[in-house]
Amino acid sequence: MFPKPIEKSSRQWQIGYQVLLPFAMLLWLAPLIAVALFSIRPDADFSTGNYWGIPSSFEFFTNYGQVINSAMPRYILNSFMITLPTMVGAVALSCMTGFALGVYKFRGNLLIFFMFIAGNFIPFQILMVPVRDLTLDMGLYNTKTGLVLFHIAFQTGFCTLFMRNFIRALPFELIEAARVEGIAEWRIFWYVVLPLMRPAIAALCVLIFTFIWNDYFWAIVLTTGENAQPVTAGITSFNAQFRAMYHLMSAGSLIAALPPVIIFFLLQRHFIAGLTLGAVK
Amino acid sequence: MATTTSSDHHLPKQGWYKRNEIAITPWLFLIPGMLMFAIYVIYPIIQSFNISLYKWNGLGTLADNAKYVGLANYEKLLFRDGKFETALINNLKWLILYLLAIPAGLLIAIFLNQTVRGIRLYKSMFFFPFVISQVVVGLVFTWFYDPQYGLFNGIIGIFGIEPVNILGDRNLATYGVIAAGLWPQTAYCMILYLTGLNAVDPEQVEAARLDGAKGHKMLWYVIIPQLKPATFIAFVVTIIGALRSFDLISVMTNGGPFGKSTLVLSFYMYEKALGEFGLKMGYAAAIAVVLFLIMLVFIGYFLWSMYQDEKAAKH
Amino acid sequence: MRSMLKASVAALATVVALTGPASAELTGDLRINLDTSNPAPRATMEAMIARFQAANPALNITTTVIDREAYKTQIRNFLSADAPDVLTWYAANRMRPYVEAGLLEDVSDMWADGTTIANELASTKGAMTIDGKQWGVPYTYYQWGIYYRKDIYEELGLSEPANFDEMLSNCEAMIASGRKCYTIGTKWLWTASGWFDYLNMRTHGFDFHMSMARGEVEWTDPRVRETFENWGKLVRMGAFVDDHQNKDWQQSLPFLVNGEAGAILKGNFAVAPLRDAGLTDDQLDFHQFPMITEGVAMAEDAPTDTFHIAAGAQNKDNARAFLAFVASAAEQTEINNGSNLGQLPVNATSSIDDDKFLKEGFAMLSSNSPGGVAQFFDRDFPAEMAKAAMEGMQEFMVFPDNLDEILERLEEVRQDVY
Structure with a gap:
């Protein structure tokens, strides 16, 4: 070491x-x-x-009393209800895409992979109007679901990059051996690859949790009120028309930063193992 | 990469799916992810190209409220917009200086890569800057730099340096903002390197030690090459971070002073599209397209290096 | 301004005619989006809505309160995506894009001759009018002017300036005492445009200012330059605090509180934080921006906040009843008093709260603003012009020698915008 x-x-x-x-x-x-x-x-x-x-x-x-007695707990609850499903959704989707792109050789493999990466690099602000209209057409404007769906889709880009590289680093002989045994492909995914991906999953969970928890932009684009908005939007709601309530914002943001730190603390061991292997090409 | 198609193990009398299993399975696994991505990312990007050809204030629908102007937005942006040039130069500063987060993160990671009591807690605390709201990071640094009441001038005063108003100076302001951005970004890189250090091959390190490698030589010739994957990811996320950054700019300087001193393309686009006085969706879309094209350079490099690695792996 | 004190019995009768019978019949839904997110205005609005609810028990009211800054982004989305019935916004040019995109309801019927609103809110009609039609109803406004440290002025033997020369000589005395004359934070730009509004309206008058707002005057016009040169006198003598370009206006207040600057040009909302910071009403006083060109009628900035009906609203009758309720004299008195919004009521028949600054502001606007009432630079000028101009003003306040270049740049923008 x-x-x-x-x-x-x-x-x-x-x-x-x-x-x-x-x-x-x-x-x-x-x-x-x-x-x-x-x-x-x-x-x-x-x-x-x-x-x-x-x-x-x-x-x-x-x-802190003022922060806790405001709508803050409500916003924090919203944040969890947005962040956790996104985390699960994005990680699940990218386990699958990562598996497909990392294990199989087929026409267009690299092309599709590159598409995911390219999407990851775009200045996401520009998606605002089309995504807003899309969310509206689906009747999901100002709902947590609308926000979750978008986040899952957008984060899939980064997660796929991550998962695909991680799977690449796994010993391929395991999969070959399973195939020789005649095991169905989806079973290979479920029983061979997925257990090996646990560290990567933990690592991605921490990262995605942090990204989504801190999202402010999409929160104000796709939602409007206390019923759906996460805590990042809630913090600025302390501000008065002409006066920023710096003391309340500070207190609120410290409280809001706790969940990702706790998650990191708890998942640290897996997280570190996960990033390590994932980084190996 | 090992090839999969050659493994010819199936029995002759199987169903169609079974016979084509290896060809079909990847697509089944890809469909949900690709579908979501296509709907929410690819299609909107195409839409943005379309919007950039219109004069539209973003209200109502494109069909009813917009006027087709062809490439006029691009023409104005590239040839008649002084802010664009400033934003582009500032973007370059961000790109270059933001990369300092990578060595800084590495140093802290090396410092923390021990197994003493409570180290997990320390690591978590060092990670903290990355998870706290950027709005608050921006506020803290703004006050830190404050020429009258801030701590910064007091500190440089100890070294006999004249007080400066960093965020109020058109040449220094961008550096002040980047410095604030480096704090959370360094935490991010630190985490990546902590994980990377975990994977360093102990045998190689021991072997190098036996050969008498120590200190920076060990770091440079043995450790850093092994950290290449972590460096690669750190590089990618830092570039993305540098090109996307605008939370800090909006809090610390709002793109100013004097309207453009700290402007970068992503913030300029935001200002035009959604800012308090910006109702120029078409123009903003044009900025986004240009920014996207710049990013394509990095994507291209990224993909090329990846492609090279893949090719190398085959041999 | 507030010369329409014709609260006749007839007008009162129309209130009853409008809201009385209607309110008894109101049923169905009413969805309200508010940007009054800070605690006091929020409570004020919620109490007002509760009173409206009490008067219309059969009505199902849903209120959404949105953070003021986020609201500026969200209004673009919810107006076309998920239109509420009633929403808050600002008067004059700030509502123009939404009017032109067809997102706000034409409420000219509420302003027709003889209606209560036409009689009692006449002074605000101009600010609500675009293309000869009215697009909303105001609910509050506030004065701008110079808030100064009376104790410091007295210590230096100064009095409220009556004209620009006195303003300059006061300032010299202030600088000689080791202080700055005016504190300001121009990070968010709009504070600088307050100075431009006043200097321009005092130098050339309200009508000239408004023709500039309509894009009829070139920025390189010698008259515009004259305004800037008056401003330059203050800038060059060191009247303003240093390093204002990266302070927000709250960060500029400590100078006034600590006695390092003598005054601030600001809206009435500055009073609350100054009082909180420990200034008493004996230390803090208010005066109108002094005359510059003799014979130019005094005109004032008094930004107006407004209620509108979304064009896509589902319950427009209910929405109209609500707007009429908000504008009524009793509600106006209530929501603008010192324990609520602490601003000025838009209804001429309302009473003003017993607050030193509100009273002075009301007196100034009603009897000493014959030239007219402007909304504020960033509400009177089109958005793109306002943004560019305010950036130029900030630059001018730090580098007054760049004036030629700034004005040429602004002229280019003007030709682009109008």
Whole structure:
């Protein structure tokens, strides 16, 4: 493993490393700590220019209380109801497309793969009007379903790239061996390939969860109200007509950032294994 | 890639599906994904090409409210729009500087690639910038740079540098925004490299150690080549991130100061199509098409390098 | 402006005639989209809708409140995609694209001669009119003007300026005391155009300003240059705070609060955060933007927020009844008072809340704005022109020597837009 495991170093190094870690983290997270400080300031501090000094009063309970008592929980629930189905849908679809493109050799294989990649590179803002009209025609405007369907479709591009490369890296002999046994192709997918893809699935879940959780653009294009909008749109709803409520936005965004971090923390081990293999061509 | 069609194992008396199983299966697996992708991505892209030929404010329907203008949008964009040029140059700055996230991410990943107590928690915390809302990242950095009340001028003052107003300077503003963008992007690359480091072959590392390789030599000649796949993905996501970026721009500078100092194509397109004063859907579509063509260069490179790898793998 | 104090019995009778019998019969649905997302206006609107509901118990009302900024994007989508019956928006040119795309309902019938709205809201009719028809009903507006630190002015022996020379000499005194005269944050551009509105309307008058808005005057015209040169006097003497180009207007407030700048040109919405930051009504005062060219009638900016009916609305009768309800004198008094919107009622027969700034603003708009009332630069000028011009103004406030280049650029845009 690289670098040299710290356990094999001298005692001083080990202690030094352990001490350095929290300091490095604090430095790295300094902007985040600033957000945390903003989130406990009173509104007036932003009018007097007191961004970095000691808050003129500590408003932790007021601010977070206000956030929790707003429509925030509703928005967070919406976020989950949008993010989780998208995650499942996009990962499921791309397991299939990845399998098809990674295992089989047929005419147009590369072409189709390239199409998925190209779609991934487009400036997605330009899809707005056509996608809005499409969603409308299907009667899904301002519904979570409409948002989920689009996200699944769009994320399939990135996920396919990821899954296809991952499957490429699997030992092909396993599939050959299964074929020799006369096992049906879909069974090979289900019983041979899919179990091997678990790390990749975990990794993609974390990434997709993060992407979708943080989506703001499509949330405001395809939905309008509390009944369907995710938390990213909810955060800015604290803003007044002419006044940004920085303290509430800070508090709200910290709360909103927790789910992806927790997911990452929980899936970390699988996540890391997944990206590793996937990256190998 | 190993070939699959040659494996001739089926028995003579099988149904049509069974006989053609290997030819048909991939299509069955592809159909749902391709269908979704075609409806929601491919078709809208074609629509966008179409919209770029019209003068349309995005209200009502294209059929009722738009006027066909041929290539007029492109003509204006490419030859009579000073903002386009600025946006293009800024895009280049983004592309080049954003790549700094890759080495920075690698360094942090190496730093964190240990198995001490609580390291999982540390890794999660280092990942945090990537998951927090970009709007808030933008706000924090805006205040950080604030010429009167920000911390930045205090810090450079320690080194005897005159105070500067980064986001208010037409030459520096873009760099200020990119620096803010590097923070979450570095976290992203760090995660990719953490996973990559996990896959580094310990035997090779040990062998190199026995040969006396250490420190940066080990890193450069042994580790980095093995991290190539992770680097490749980091490169791709960073390029995509650089070309798409506009959340930070919209929060930190709104494309300004002076209307265009921090403009990039994706933000310019957004401003024209959806911005408070932009009701020029056709023009925005033209910008998108141009941006798409620029991206095609990267897609082309990406595909070419992939194709080369595939070919190499065959031999 | 508010000279239509003819709240005659006859007019009142029409209120009853319009809303009275109708309200008893209202059934079915009413879908309302609001952009009043911040807590106080939101509560105000919800309370108002609740009163309308109480008056029409058989009506099934659905309200959707959307974040103000997101609303600006979403209105384009929901008007064609999923039209509500009633929606909030802004007057003048800001509603023009939607009117021209046929997305808003023509409500000229509500403004016809003799109706309550025509009588009591007459002063706002112009702002609601496009192509000779009216496209909505206003519900609130607010004054613009100079909010200044009275205590600092008194300390320096200054008084409210009556003309531009006094404004400049006040400013010199302010700078001599180590302060800036005016704080401003031009990051979002519109604040700069407030200065242009006033300088232009004071230098050449309301009619000239409006003919510019209609694209009838070249930006390279010497009269436009004259306006900018007046502005340049302030810029060159260092009247404005430094580094304003990347501050939003809230970030510009600390200068005023901390006494580093003497005043701000702003809409009445600035009062609330200034009070929150600790300024008392003894420290903070208001004055009208002073005269520049003698004989030019005073004109003011007073942006109006409005209700409209979507062209695709399903329940237009209910929507009309709701608009009439919003415009009624009683509702106007209620929703604009200090504990609600804290702005000015559009109905001439409503009463003004007992607030120092609202009263001054109302007095100014009703008796000292003979030239006319503008909506605000970005609502009076077409969007593309407004955007380019505001960018040029921001540049001018930092690099006044670029004026020629800026004006030529804006003239090119003008020829493109109109």
